[in-house]
Amino acid sequence: DRGNREVQRIKEKETENRVEDGRIGKGCPHTFITFHLCRNSKVKARGPAQEGPKRPEPEESEMCQECRSQLQSKCNGISSAVITQENTPVGSKVIYDGEKRKPLQVTPKLFSTFVKEAPFRNHTSETCAVVGNSGILSNSSCGDEINSAQFVIRCNLPPLDSSYENDVGNKTNLVTANPSILVEKCxxxxxxxxxxxxxxxxxxxxxxxxxxxxxxxxxxxxxxPARFNGLTEQRRPFAESLVRYGDSLLLLPAFSYWHNTAVSLRAVYTLQDFDGSARPIFLNPEYLRGLTWFWRARGLKAMRLSTGLIVASLASELCANVHLYGFWPFPWHPHGGGPLTNHYYDNRQSKKKVHNMPDEFVHLLRLHNQGVVKLHLGKCEP
Structure with missing residues (x-):
């Protein structure tokens, strides 16, 4: 189909150019993918004088349903994305998805930290906003639009201070927390x-x-930021830092690597001890294995899926209309080519190159062209 051919053409052109710093030759601030977005794609900067992404044509709607059906059949995030007392009973074994280790046997104490049933089983929303942390959100005025979604997902405990609210909103229904944030000394x-x-x-x-x-x-x-020190010392700062997210679900990848487990459990105990309103849940490594297989079968090459792609995939099962904000992995703006910071709140770069963000973006662009998600890469209407 036309959408797939366009995406393949982008990938082939990107491979030919081997763009390392966001340029094609001297003096050109755009990669081919940016040129495609600005001139040929349905992804537009949304504003009073500009149209947003068009609704998918009937053929695209069929592709949208097919993609959702494949996600549900191969991954079943609605029932399996989260470890529960139903799908992981006492005595069962949890196999880490990020490393080869001896499986962890579920003890009664560990079992008590699992939610009783899948939190998404009876959950369906008309609209979901999945908010990444890209610098493209700066000065986007997308806060109100994000807040208007029925279900809002955020990644890695981002700041939601009043200075960012106009661009990213403040509503949160689910937020992820990479355990490295809890042990990081910034x-x-x-x-x-x-x-x-x-x-x-x-x-x-x-x-x-x-x-x-x-x-x-x-x-x-x-x-x-509060230096949480792995929650081995003062823990109140961590509990207080979660107040901004209200009673949202706190998704922790406790069983990706063995060192994630202990600090994730301490996060659960901290919320219990300080009566935190956030509701901790554990990402199921079995779901991650299925999701990794799903994307690799579609050509994605990366050591690990990014948090953004994981929650965007989950949202595609949960919601009829999925809107993605802050999913632009390049250091220049797609509309004008101006420089962008790595995140909307800082310019820190990832030290570990375990994700392939540009390739993930190409796959998200494909989903956009098929009507599965809607990418927002510009200003939102006031």
Missing amino acids: HVWECVGTYADVSPGQYPETPVVLALSQLTTSQPAPFF
């Missing part, structure tokens, strides 16, 4: 927030913190 100048985020007593009283705490501007400034 350098003072590597994390971003606003000066107003810094208050006396909240962070170590270094000279820099004391100076910034006197400022009230909401301009971007270094952000000092």
Whole structure:
């Protein structure tokens, strides 16, 4: 079909160019994929004078239903995405999906941390917003549009401070938390927030913190996240950091790697001890194996699927209309070519190259052209 041919043409052209820094030759700020998006694709910057993505044609709608059916039959995220007391009983064994290790036997204590039944079993939504963290969200004015979705999914505990609300909204129904966030010790100048985020007593009283705490501007400034230290010391800062997400589901990949398990369990116990409203759930490694197979069978080459692709795939099963925001993996804007930060809240780069974000984007573009999801890559209507 035309959509698949277009995507294949993009991939072949990208392979030929071997773009490393977002350029095709000197002085050209666009890769072929950007040119395609701006000139030939249905993905447009949404604004008062510009149309959004068109509704899929009948043929595309059939492809949309076929893709959803394949996801449901191969992965069954509605019932299997989360470990539950129903699908993982006491005495069963959990096999890590990210490494070859001895399976973990489910003890009564571990079993008690599992939710009783699949949280998505009786859940269907007309609209879902899956919010990535790409710098393309900066100055997008997409906050209200994101908040209007019935079900909002966010990735890796992103900041939702008032300074970002206009662009990313503040509604959350499900948020993921990579355990590395819980053990990470962030350098003072590597994390971003606003000066107003810094208050006396909240962070170590270094000279820099004391100076910034006197400022009230909401301009971007270094952000000092609570150093959770694997939740082995003070745990209240972690519980308090989740207040912004309300009673959302907190999705933890506790069984991808063995070192994820202990810190994920400490996160559960912390929420219990401090009466947190967030509801922790564990990503099922069996579901991840099926999802990895699903995407590899479609040509995706990556060591690991990104969190964004995982939740976008899940949303495609849960929702009739899936809208993706912040899923642009390149350092320049698709409409104009201006530079972008890596995330809407900072410019930190991933140290581990385990994901293939450009290739994932090509597959998401294919889903967009088939009507399975709707990619938003520009400003939203006010």
